[in-house]
Amino acid sequence: MKRIVRILALISAVLMLSVFLPSIALADWWGDGDDGWTGGGNTGDGWTGTRMGGGWTDGDWMGGDDWMGDGYWDEDGNFHPYIDATEYVPQDDDELPYWYPEDLSSWTFTPASPDAPRVVDDADILSDEEEAMLRAKIAEITADGSADVVIFTDNSTHGFDRSVYAADFYDFGGYGAGPDHTGFCLFICMDPNARGGWCCTTGRARNIYTEDIANRIDDELYPLLKQGRYYDGFIGWLNDIGDLIARGGLQLPDWYPESIHDWEFVPAAETAPRVTDDAGLFTPEEEASLEAMIKSVSEKTGADIVVFTDSSTHAFDTDAYASDFFKYNGYGKGANREGFCLLISKDPYFPGIGRFVSQSYAPLYSEAAEYAINSAVKQELRTGSSFAAAKTWIECVDNMLCKGVPFPPEWYPSKYDQFTREHDASAPRVDDRDGIFTAEQVRKLTEKAAKISKKRGVDIVIHTTGKTYGYETGHYAEAYYKYNGYGYGNDYDGALLTLIDGGDFSYESFFGKANSKLSERNRRLLEEGITPLIVEGNYYEAANRWLSYLNTTLLTGHTPRTPGVWGLRGLLAGLVSLIASSVSSAKAKRSMVTVRSAYEANDHLVRDSFRLDALRDEYTHSTTTTVYSPVARESSSSGGSSSGGSSSGGSSYSGSYSGSSGTSHTGSGRDF
């Protein structure tokens, strides 16, 4: 018993300390001399402190009733009373705010004047002095004109979502720098039922206002807002945003039009450089070499090709920056300004490569092709050679335009070159490029293929390869057969077995006479005949069997079946037969048994004598079983005006959403 008491006492002590110690630590016990501490005694022995959600002074100690109400003291010794939330009267949600356009459908963007206030305190939570200080801060951080910053408070969102309300205030207020209205807007809602904030970003500011950055900034801002330290919170927020602006390089490049809406396309001269090395990555010789390459490819293919390097993307995404560079510098051929652009970015915040591909060439630049190109280019960049990276990219574009894929096989001809199809008797009939056969196996298969070819009058080829170079399998096989000189006669009669990627995939192609002789069923049976062997990894046997079956098929018109298939059928038939014979046997045996004891008396039941009465039906209990059976859910996508929202670190973050004007924004916010 004593031990229990001791343990309980210890636990209580720990709890008390863990609750009170932080409170003590948070309290500011020691004020300066002006606040009343005179070193002892009853006069002036006062203290100020802060507490969560309010503050107090001890009026008695200061020699009078100096109760100043709830509020807080800042570092400079100024007292800031808290605004009593009960004084706010929420406005009617159906009423639109004064700055909202009367007719949204006819609204057009009108830029706000530089003098228009950047701090709009409709909720009146700031003093005039604080407002002025905040405005000065904003002017300081937006001095370079690369971004606009606004702080806006209100008592209500008039029924709008906080994020949309912030975006609408920014858009309809005409705020924003540059043609894309780059900027930041911090909105604070003081509705007692929905107190919270939202930071909305527009234009290129969206690219630098990542979720991690948003959470970090919000982590500093909202605790202060919750304490009622609005000015402190806003100043801190402006410092963070100022750092972002300075770091993010939001100034637009020289070639960027001042107004996108008023911009007109002016085609670049034919002689205008196609290599712009603003980042200084190439030597003059390298630049000249790239220009020559580009010229050669462009003349051959008619596509405009541009390589561009820069040390900053001006907060643009690399692909967007490449696209804008291509467009606003007048590149592109034809009415639709077709072409390609490579950006090599040395922007520390947006490093890497970006690309632009015009619409008509987009089918060439498939996901697989892009992946392959990017891998090769990035590999060169990692070795430190931007020139090699650019060169590789130009070669890939050349290959795509001439051969359809960025890394084609060497035997694939360019579509711009003249190709004459001829039979090449010296080409290997077992071309084991993937190395899945031994030399002896290649020899045996070659002999067998040659015999069958001679007997049946069709050119039989077996080809192994590790990949199809980005071509669709069927196209690859046909191209291989065609461009390597296979096929007999005018119709290039023949058959090709292609084993791809270590034999994991097989493809059969038939040409001319072989194509017309083999029915769909034959082809299917041929494939079925070799698939089990391929699955086992027995590639030589698979190729061998394919040759044998093909020979029989060409000779007789019928494809042999694999023993396994008939074996399985026999097994199933045997099973059914066994059941049938067992049933028949049992029936016969049963017919032999005639002497049986009688166990029932159904035949002796007196007609209509059966009576069954329900005497009792009594509920006793229930049992419940629960079975886990998940429902397949479709991936949700938010439609309407926002997308990509997530909650982490306490903030809600939206990677992309639209305000009422349709402009896209990014943002984050919290309740407080």
Next chain:
Amino acid sequence: MQRDLSEQKCPACGAPLRFDPASGKSVCDWCGKSYEIPSTAEEPAEGEAQAEGGSAPKPGISEEICVYSCRSCGAEIVTDAVTASVTCPYCGNNIILTEKVTGGLRPDGIIPFKIDKKDLPAAVQNFYKDKMLLPKRFFSESSIRDLCGVYVPFWLYDCTMSGSAYYEGYNDSAMRSGDYIITERKHYDLERGVNMDFKDIPVDGSARLDDALMDSLEPFDMADMKPFRMSYLSGFFAERFDKDSDEVRQRAEDRMLTSTMRIVNASAGDGYMGVVPKDNDIKPSNLNAKYVLLPVYTFKVNYKGTDYSFAMNGQTGEVVGDVPTDKGRALTRRWGTFAAVFAAIMLIIWFISC
């Protein structure tokens, strides 16, 4: 010891009469005359005891030896205690041992033979027809012997099965809650009152005859039941019961209970998704037993030195009995069927694949 005998004699020529199954009359093989058998029961003789239900013989009574003297030829006829009708082996006289069928041992009814002995071979041949595993030469190489038409003593039970049957019934309902399916099962205690009447359930009252064999001869058409007259026994063997109604009653009750429960279980769960039988207290009541004689032919078939016992329902001609199984035929049937079905399936597959 001289015992009471009855001999059915032709009133015209004094020759022994026998019951003719074909015509249902007593016929005289000597002068060819036939006589209708009255449809009413015989009047009990003066002084004849009228004990109800008969009395079972003492244990071992069937082993008791009885000696009779044939009134026609004077030959001594030796029988056991249960035999009620014999034919003199010397002169062919049909003798009815009246003491075995009168008084307390008088049957309540009798179904006379309808099938004649001479029809037996055809009936047996018909019996063999669907016996697929019978040895091929069984019919040609076998011989019927010990053919005996005998009236077998049976007890017919009428009874009412009544009582209560107890069940646990349940109903399920299911609902989905998120990723879970919750099933609620409500359990109920059910009691069902049952009442069911049975009539004329036959149980043989002879210890000598195999119960299963006698069961297999069912059904007998009770519509042909006639009041007992000794005339029906002429020319046939007859036996009196040596197991009384109390002794064999349980077999009838078991059969009735089985039928009752099967019918009740099928109906008790109406309105429920399922029922599980728990108990019952269904009992027979109003049990009434009648002592009757039913016609049965017994015979043996000898095949390759082995006797196989058979019986035939003397009313319907239904033949039952042990038959040997030819192992070779059994194997041939099994594997022949296998081969035929296998070939057919493979042929069909081949046609389809072509």
